[in-house]
Amino acid sequence: MSRFIVERTFPAGLAVPVSSDGAKACAGIVVNNAEHGVTWVQSYVSADKTRSFCVYDAPSPEAIRQVARRNDLPVDRITAVSDLSPYFYL
Amino acid sequence: MDLLEREAAAQTLAGAFDAAAQGRGSTLLISGEAGIGKTALLTHFAGTVAPARVLWGGCEALFSPRPLGPLHDFAADLEPSLLERFGQEGQRAPLFAGVLAALSESPVPTLIVIEDLHWADAATLDLVKFLARRLGRVNALMALTYRDDEIGEGHALRLVLGDLQGRTTRRIAIPPLSEDAVRELADRAGHPADGIHTLTGGNPFFVTEVLRTSGLPASILDAVMARMARQSDAVRLLLEFVAIVPGRLERRLLERALEPDEESMQQALGCGLLLDEGDCFAYRHELARRAAEQAIAPSRSRRLHARMLEALEAWPQAASARRVHHAAAAGDDAAALRHALPAAQAAISHGAHREAASLYGLALSRGGALDPATRADLHERHAYECYLTSQLPAAITSREAALGIWRELGAREAEGRSLRWLSRLHWYSGNTPEALQYADVAIALLDQGDEPTREAGWAFSNRAQLDMLAERYAGALAHGTRAISIAERLGDQELLAHALNNVGTSLELSGDGRGRADIERSLAIALEHGYEEHVARAYVNLVSNAFFTLDYARARATYAEAGLYFAARDLDSWDRYIHAMMTCIDFDSGRWDEAGESAGRILSLPQAPSIVRIPALVTLARLRYCRGDSGGAALLAEAERLAMQTGELQRIAPVLVAVYEAAWIERRSMENHDALHAAYALATAARNPRWTDELGFWLWRAGAGDAVIPRKDSPQALQRAGYWRVASAAWKQLGFPLYQATALMDGDEPALREALAIFSGLGASALENGCRDQLRRLGARGVPRGPRAETQRNPSGLTVREIEVLGLLAQGLSNAQIAKRLVRSEKTVDHHVSAILGKLGVRSRTEAAAVAHGSGVSLI
The missing domain is CATH 3.40.50.300 (P-loop containing nucleotide triphosphate hydrolases)
Incomplete structure (x- = not known):
């Protein structure tokens, strides 16, 4: 399992309401991901809500693209990353 | 229990x-x-x-x-x-x-x-x-x-x-059992539990043995020995006899071999080591049997095996494999040799070739007294079974031994056959120069007299095959034609099928369209006579020739047919070989999701051979570079290493194309073009249409020298001559969307915008970004940020699932039928349909269907 940053663009802006609908949308994504061994760890969304940077654990970039299709989410680029903490050396 | x-x-x-x-x-x-x-x-x-x-x-x-x-x-x-x-x-x-x-x-x-x-x-x-x-x-x-x-x-x-x-x-x-479970078992047996879990590692059989023994034996062997030591000599003999027989021992064999008295039998069965299954006996567990067997002194063990062999020889139904086992263990060479041959025959008739190879090997090791011709024949059989099971060094050693004997006996045909086989085996081992040498010695030996024999025909066909694989088509045609005429004169259908395949493939790849008919004839003969290997080879060459000549429709159609043939016979390795090639075809055709999924699946197979891995590695690497995803470099590095080992153009060329394409996408310049020059030289010498075009193109793109693209009308040649629009149109016609778009990147602003749309539709984010940069440098205004791939493909903004539903709706299916087809609830489908109507701005299903037919969605 490797860690990836997934960059996405939402031309019309990303809207996840803080409500049961929003919760349902997120839960649906998590369930679809699980079927392909993909885990959504966390996301960061730009202030204008047109871009997102998502941290994922997955077996391969192809697996992330596959679940993205099922979840109807756009993907621009997938970069394999490793964790680095500034406090590691303290 | x-x-x-x-x-x-x-x-x-x-x-x-x-x-x-x-x-x-x-x-x-x-x-x-x-x-x-x-x-x-x-x-x-x-x-x-x-x-x-x-x-x-x-x-x-x-x-x-x-x-x-x-x-x-x-x-x-x-x-x-x-x-x-x-x-x-x-x-x-x-x-x-x-x-x-x-x-x-x-x-x-x-x-x-x-x-x-x-x-x-x-x-x-x-x-x-x-x-x-x-x-x-x-x-x-x-x-x-x-x-x-x-x-x-x-x-x-x-x-x-x-x-x-x-x-x-x-x-x-x-x-293994947990400590708690072991404790519970000990409690039930009234045995102290201390130390048992550590000693046994929670292995239930060992736990049970320990609990049946007083004290704590150090191993299963000790537990079994303790039990056997308590028995009388007669009973111990029975226990030992059952121990030397793997699996079960039939009652009738035991009675014939030892003629035991009733009382000893009862005691042996009652001592807790054996199971009585009526007409058979067996140890309660294989671990106990092995422990008992190990405890028998070697000389005593040989005597017991000899008795068992005697009993088996008197029982006609006994499998020869069992006789071989006991003969070998008894040290009876003559008997081992006598039984190994029928056992090997039985193994072959069931397709158990690995077993046949080891049985022939055993026969050879015990066959010191055989006459030379019989021995040479045995070597040949051994070599063939080793070849079928990919044990190449052993196959070569046995063929060499046979060659030496035949040569000494002056048996020319057999000597030539051994030489031809050594040629084939060395090619399989990746040693091409040696393969060629043997092939030529075989021909020189056998090509004598006016009426060449069958062996001479095979020597020619073998040489033709080597020529074909090394892309020396003229040589392949000359040798293959000799083989065909010999096969036709002798009416030898198998040789004919083999030779026609080599000749046809060489013709087609050197640009002569008549070759295909020869391969198809080879296929027909092989199908009629059930020569599976030749059928498979014909299918492989039909697909790969279509791949080399960019005729992808034919490649797909042939693979569809070949796939059915392979599936019915579980011919997996052949199927995988073509399947891996199909990932490249899917990639070129813009079916990236399918290509990625297939390539990933192939790469996850344990021990897939290089020739299967290479195309899958190349496909997945290209996909990742084009999409801007990580991990392409490692895949390409492996592909390059494997391809270079084979030394064959058809493996090396696609890897180099991918390497240069990746560098171009990332705007890196390659430092050293030696490999590309070498491959280009191979391709031009072979006049391989696909690879001369592609490698010559990259030599030009990389500014690596004055490569000529010989086919002046190929899209690459047009591109190089500055006709990028014509080149792009040619790729479109051939069904290569990626190349269609990259050709446009040499063009003006409208061309770049067109390329951008195609990259975006493919999901080629890395190329999309490159294209945008180029547009900005040209001073273009309002360069789009690039909406997501799905919406780009269908202007109405339908999701993938909605397109799927619309396609089914357009075929006239009701919501209930659609729900069944997609394994979704009817309610979900209702939602999809209303969303579709909304997005398309239509009021009825009929109108939606009309839109679908107009836009081609119904074909998806």
């Missing part, structure tokens, strides 16, 4: 059997170390299923296992007529089909148990694979046990396990 800590495994078993009883059969793989309780679990479960039929078979630790031993164990219970097909050449496919039919037709569900699969012969593994793939709609459950700690890398079972994936196969790993 209840089993501790086996509830989860028992539940999985019961669930799978219930499903099987309803016609949804499957395969369970049950793994764990020796003594962990695999058999106990299954025995316990088999006692609870009713009404049902239980078929039980096992593999044994013989020198060379009985071919289809487990099937032999239960064939009489399944369908007695199956036994007639045993050991008959060419009856394997009908035999397997017969097993499947007997299972399908059963009114009650069947539980098939095959134990100790790590000892299985190759034919049994084939049967397992055959059934596992077909049980999905049969009311049978196949439970297979094996020791996962006894199958190393390269063990034949490991490959089969790799093949048994998917929804009809489940795995159960049986763990």
Whole structure:
């Protein structure tokens, strides 16, 4: 399992309401991901809500693209990353 | 008896059997170390299923296992007529089909148990694979046990396990008992529990043995020895005799060999080591049998094996593999040799080639007294079986030995045959110069007189094949034509099929369209006579020629046909070879999701050969570079290493194309173009149309020299001449969207915008970004940020699922039918349909269908 940053663009802006609908949308994504061994760890969304940077654990970039299709989410680029903490050396 | 800590495994078993009883059969793989309780679990479960039929078979630790031993164990219970097909050449496919039919037709569900699969012969593994793939709609459950700690890398079972994936196969790993469970067992037995868990590692068999002994034995061997030491000499002899026989010992054999008195028999059975199965005896566990066997002194053991051999020789039904095992263990060379030959024959007739190879090897090691010709013949058989099972060094050694003998005897035909085989074997081992040398010596020896023989024909055809593989088409045609005329004069259909394939492929790849008819004729002959290898080779060459000439429609059509042929015969390695090539075709055609999925699946196979891995690595690497995803570099590095090892243009060229394409996408410049120059030289010498164009193109793009692109009308040549728009149109015509767009990147602003749209539709983010940068540099305004791929493909903004629903709706399906087809609820489909109507701005299904037909969505 490797860690990836997934960059996405939402031309019309990303809207996840803080409500049961929003919760349902997120839960649906998590369930679809699980079927392909993909885990959504966390996301960061730009202030204008047109871009997102998502941290994922997955077996391969192809697996992330596959679940993205099922979840109807756009993907621009997938970069394999490793964790680095500034406090590691303290 | 209840089993501790086996509830989860028992539940999985019961669930799978219930499903099987309803016609949804499957395969369970049950793994764990020796003594962990695999058999106990299954025995316990088999006692609870009713009404049902239980078929039980096992593999044994013989020198060379009985071919289809487990099937032999239960064939009489399944369908007695199956036994007639045993050991008959060419009856394997009908035999397997017969097993499947007997299972399908059963009114009650069947539980098939095959134990100790790590000892299985190759034919049994084939049967397992055959059934596992077909049980999905049969009311049978196949439970297979094996020791996962006894199958190393390269063990034949490991490959089969790799093949048994998917929804009809489940795995159960049986763990050791916990400390609590061991304590409970000790309590039940009234035995102190201290130290038992540590000593036994929670192995249930060992735990049971320890609990049956007073004190704490250091090992299973000690526990068994302690038990045997208490017996009289007569009883110990019986126990030892059962111990030297792997698996079960028939009562009649024991009685014939030892003529034991009734009292000793009763004592032997009563001492707690043996199981009495009526007409057979066996140790309670293989671990106990091995411990007992190890304790026997070597000289005594040889005498016991000799007695067993005598008993087996007097019993006609005994499998020859068993006689070989005991003859070898008794040190009786003459008997080992006598029995190894029929045993090898039996193995071959069941397709158990690995076993046949080791039996011939045994015969050779014991065959010091054979006359030279018989010995040479034996070497040839051994070499052939080794070749079939990819044991190339052993095959070469045996062929060389045969060659030496034939040469000494002055047997020219046989000598020539050995030379031709050495040529083939060296090619397989990747040693092309040696292969060519042997091929030419064979021809020089056999090409004498006016009427060349069959062997001479094969020598020519072999040389033609080598020429073809090395892309020396003129040589292939000259040698192949000689082979064809010999084959036609002698009426030798197999030689004809082989030679026509080499000639046809060489013709087609050197630009002569008539070649295809030759390959198709080769295919027809091979199909008619059932020459599987030649059928497969014809299909492979038809597909790869279509690949080299960019005729992808034909490649797909041929693969569709070939796939059916391979699937019906489980010819997996051939199927994979073409499947890997198809990933490149899918990639070129813009079917990136399919290409990525197939390539990923191929790369996850254990031990796929280089020629299968290379195209899959290339496809996945190109996909990742184009999309801007990580991980392309490592894939390309592996592909390059593997391709260079083969030295063949057809492996090296696609890797180099991918390497240069990746550098171009990332705007890196390559430092060293030696490899590209070398491959280009190979391609031009061979006049291979595809690779001269592609490699010449990259030499030009990389500014690496004055490569010529010989076919002036090829899209690459047009591109190089500055006609990028024509080149792009040519790629569009051929159905290569990626190349269609990259050609436009040499163009003006409108061309770049067109390219951008195509990249975006493909999901080629990296190229999309590059294209945008180029537009900005040209000063273009309002360069789009790039909406997501899905919406780009369909302007109305439908999602993938909505397009799918619209397609079905346009075919006239009702919501209920659509729901069934997509395995979704009708309510979900209702939602989709209203969303579609909204997005398309139409009021009715009919209007939506009309839009779909107009936009081509209905074809998706």
